[in-house]
Amino acid sequence: MIRVALIGSTGYTALEVARLLLAHPQAELTVATSRSDEGKPLAEIHPFLTGRSNVALQPFDAAKIAEQADVAMCCLPHGASAQSVRELAAAGVRVIDFSADFRLSSVPLYEHWYGVTHPWPERIGNVVYGMPEFFADQIATADVVANPGCYPTSAIMPLAPLVREGLIETNDIIVDSKSGVSGAGRSAKLGTLYCETNESIAAYAIAAHRHGPEMEDLVHRIAGTPVEILFTPHLTPMDRGILSTIYVRPTLSVGDTTESVQSKLSDALRRAYEGQPFVHVVDHLPATKHVKMTNHVQMTVRVSGEPTTPGRAVIVCAIDNLSKGASSAAIQNMNVMFGLDETSGL
């Protein structure tokens, strides 16, 4: 059994990891840390686990964790996370980091968007992005994996193959995303109170959300071409799920029709994900409920315009933000890191 440590245990992604491990045939939760509440059962923080987990909270101690666990899932805030990751890696624990600390390619980009000095800058550019659909080989041997952001997962997966094949313009991409409220975390804030967000939808951080540069950086890294993305996230009245509606301009050839363009884009996506167990290019319009509480991704392509004058393509991609957007993706990464079947426990 792979022994898993949860670093930072009070949030929704941590609960989701614990929940998924309950059903995993080859891995188990052995450690859960918290800055406070030492000795308290994890199930007291998350009553969902009552009678199902007897792990108790302990303070963070990398050396001790190295004895108790084979891999750590680090669910700490950015900035704080990098320091713990560094200590865990030094102690020989393989780490899957849920924060943004090791996702971007350059220190200045990170420091610009996150407003902190990076505590371990020499590793930037040297940590694999935890998307096994593109980086499985590197993940398999990695000491540290940067678990992808939720919004970026929903945009990178449809965009990267299309950019790589030159099928869409790179300078005119709009990503309009709608996320469930769990993406905002489990700390008590006015803005995520039930009565503030229920029965309401709103945009936030227009053209100013940190996940925009993450999308651009990763599409660039995967496809080999820089891209410009205008990203607008929306807070949607539901617990979980992200739907990204992506507006792109296809690169047209003579004689292209809406139908031929739709086929070209869909086929490129199908090819890119052939054999991938979790990614589905579908004919129907995916709803977030179609992937709820799963590691699966559903995406589809539509093309606007008159039949013989194709306009923009609209790509819709649905994931569960806490699953493929966070915790089940981490389990998938763990499976790859330890040579298990990629779908084990998922």
Added chain:
Amino acid sequence: MIRVALIGSTGYTALEVARLLLAHPQAELTVATSRSDEGKPLAEIHPFLTGRSNVALQPFDAAKIAEQADVAMCCLPHGASAQSVRELAAAGVRVIDFSADFRLSSVPLYEHWYGVTHPWPERIGNVVYGMPEFFADQIATADVVANPGCYPTSAIMPLAPLVREGLIETNDIIVDSKSGVSGAGRSAKLGTLYCETNESIAAYAIAAHRHGPEMEDLVHRIAGTPVEILFTPHLTPMDRGILSTIYVRPTLSVGDTTESVQSKLSDALRRAYEGQPFVHVVDHLPATKHVKMTNHVQMTVRVSGEPTTPGRAVIVCAIDNLSKGASSAAIQNMNVMFGLDETSGL
């Protein structure tokens, strides 16, 4: 125009008062106080009011408010509220108090349940309960009105007439109430985060909620008979609304059937509320949506048992917790206090 001051302006009941006053033909909001944010527009705290209100926040100063307003709606926490009410009353401002500070009949009962020393104990027993359906005459001339609690409104209104007429046993009453989340207020707490309460229902404070004694006290005061109530509130995944399902044991006469009992109870309620514009004894099973964002009350009676051996009666009562359970009831009280049509602006 009646000039209204809002004391404590950041919560949901305060917003609801402001919203209702926008539509009131004979009253207007002239003052809004807050412990902080002096000078800030009220609409900045409540973006719902943008472009519709130009009241700015000011610190609490009873003398100044006396010049600016005819009546104050006090939306402060219990304990804190009584002190402000006292100062406002001394300055000659009539007050409708949303807190529980003046609702109960005795100081010990208050101090037992609220755990604070009452700041103005001599007024206890001497402030009218703001339910015009029973106390309109006293409200009309009151300097201070204790605006009813939300859960109590949904239980007192169906129970008081039945107890008064001796139609139900007084020692075996169960009130199982389901409330929307706005009842928990607008402060940032883990328990009322969207992802904690959405898609979930839970009981809380079983047989230990402060609104239980308020129900008993008021039914006693109105009906003239002491009663025992077992009260269980539930947090329900919706913004607004209270549904109380009330289990009572009818006092039976020889020959009573389920049908005759149902008629007796329904008729008693219909008589009690004849001519009342906001209370409706209905045939259908009321849903909270049937009274949403209104000052209306819908209630109905069902009787269990075989036709000739009637069992318990089940009474269902629906109100909107922020409306008849708080802010629209306050407007109704204001209307009565100032000799306006009771339904004005409602």
Added chain:
Amino acid sequence: MIRVALIGSTGYTALEVARLLLAHPQAELTVATSRSDEGKPLAEIHPFLTGRSNVALQPFDAAKIAEQADVAMCCLPHGASAQSVRELAAAGVRVIDFSADFRLSSVPLYEHWYGVTHPWPERIGNVVYGMPEFFADQIATADVVANPGCYPTSAIMPLAPLVREGLIETNDIIVDSKSGVSGAGRSAKLGTLYCETNESIAAYAIAAHRHGPEMEDLVHRIAGTPVEILFTPHLTPMDRGILSTIYVRPTLSVGDTTESVQSKLSDALRRAYEGQPFVHVVDHLPATKHVKMTNHVQMTVRVSGEPTTPGRAVIVCAIDNLSKGASSAAIQNMNVMFGLDETSGL
């Protein structure tokens, strides 16, 4: 009192009209028709109205309605509506038509998108669009008013002034709209069951929704310039509300910055709606909750890009689909038609 007839009474927009009329000081509901349920109280169809309305359902009879009402609000499906409108107009009843039958400028456009032969084609191009912010004079004297579509309202209001002033490119406009479920109507369909739409968001009718051409047609009519709009609606898990996130390309001048562009667009909108009681150009990012159950519109502008290289502008516009998107807009139109204060009862 203006006497109002409701034609087609079982849906959500009809209930909303009835609800609004309860609070209207100068208008009252006198007639409600339905194809079935003759004689049944309207309150039996809508238990919200219990004890508040004693209108009973009657069959449609234009001559009779002409004696009972001054204005008819026609809440029938497209195609069916035009025929009733024609009969009512012939009988001398002024009509506000909620269907799409008289919104578009040309018969072929209508017949292409709605797939039916228009029953009164000679009136096409000759019925005013019920948006008093642009057409108040014509509405004041109209016999028939085409009440605007919900999505179109949320897009036309921010776009028309910007196109009219030449501030944005006309051939590259994307409208990504999110609507509450009430927009889909009150007939029993699998797709709008609670468990299908709750906790889920999905796009539908991408680049194929009938409200796309309505937006183009009206912006053209108001601004005098043809535009191309790519419109994507989304079904959002909430009862009410539309949020439209609109991506446009500003027409730039030398020296323009993100800030100058944002000012130019915002100022143009503020100018366009100066003195309009229901339209607010705001600084905050509007949520649908900020306009819930009101006739108000909140919109704001953001500009993407580096400070000196402005990119696209993103405009966010929030309305309530059943209010300004349907029933309260109809009341506003009625107020204008009968010379009442435009805000009366709103």
Added chain:
Amino acid sequence: MIRVALIGSTGYTALEVARLLLAHPQAELTVATSRSDEGKPLAEIHPFLTGRSNVALQPFDAAKIAEQADVAMCCLPHGASAQSVRELAAAGVRVIDFSADFRLSSVPLYEHWYGVTHPWPERIGNVVYGMPEFFADQIATADVVANPGCYPTSAIMPLAPLVREGLIETNDIIVDSKSGVSGAGRSAKLGTLYCETNESIAAYAIAAHRHGPEMEDLVHRIAGTPVEILFTPHLTPMDRGILSTIYVRPTLSVGDTTESVQSKLSDALRRAYEGQPFVHVVDHLPATKHVKMTNHVQMTVRVSGEPTTPGRAVIVCAIDNLSKGASSAAIQNMNVMFGLDETSGL
């Protein structure tokens, strides 16, 4: 691998069975029947299954199913179900029946509450109730298992042990239950449209719901004593989950306190479920979210009254109506029937 047939595939319980089987290590879905849509992929009915299931719909044919499957999960409406169960059993397929057709102990009771003539009356009283916590031995060898009702599960599990031990009065039990909307099924009905049930709670079928007699019958069967239950279900705005708040009168001994009574009842429940993997007697107040999408049950006891004069006990029990209330209970039954670990795949 156990081969499973799904009889009646379009509803929520059927989807839930299919979902659970995807994660089951020793069972797989091999057949799905439907009265219509022959040949259509099951994933077309349930887009959640896209790319994850390649079962296609086939018409019901007991002989053919006997070749394709070891066990059938029958998700048909009552009345219709019994006939299919009979044919499947005759063909040698073991059956887990989700309908109420074989749950009750007597034919007259069934025919009174379900209003149909029972198609296989000789089996009534001769089919095990699928609650392995009480009937595991019989389930292990059963040809037909009556899968429990959702509400009954939430009431029988806390009540049966207390009645069996004589700890509560049997003639004064009130079960006030709150269920998510999925309990109402997946057919298109006005009452379960999103906009009818969202943001609203309502009681229905007060003292007249078919699950009341099922509770009484099973508690009687398990505890050996007849009981009277007053049952009120409520439709709650959430997809899934049942919370039952149960009011009982403890049988008191001299010297009993609220604390001693609470201990007695809690201890009795703990003893009853010792070693049961899915039933948890907890200290916190369970919310339905604590058991969401699991086969787990959480229950707790509170006692009202003054410390030395204990009043009623209030028991709160939370389950997921589609899981332990239907589909995961069926998987648990299947595990027991086929000698697998009871928790396999759960």
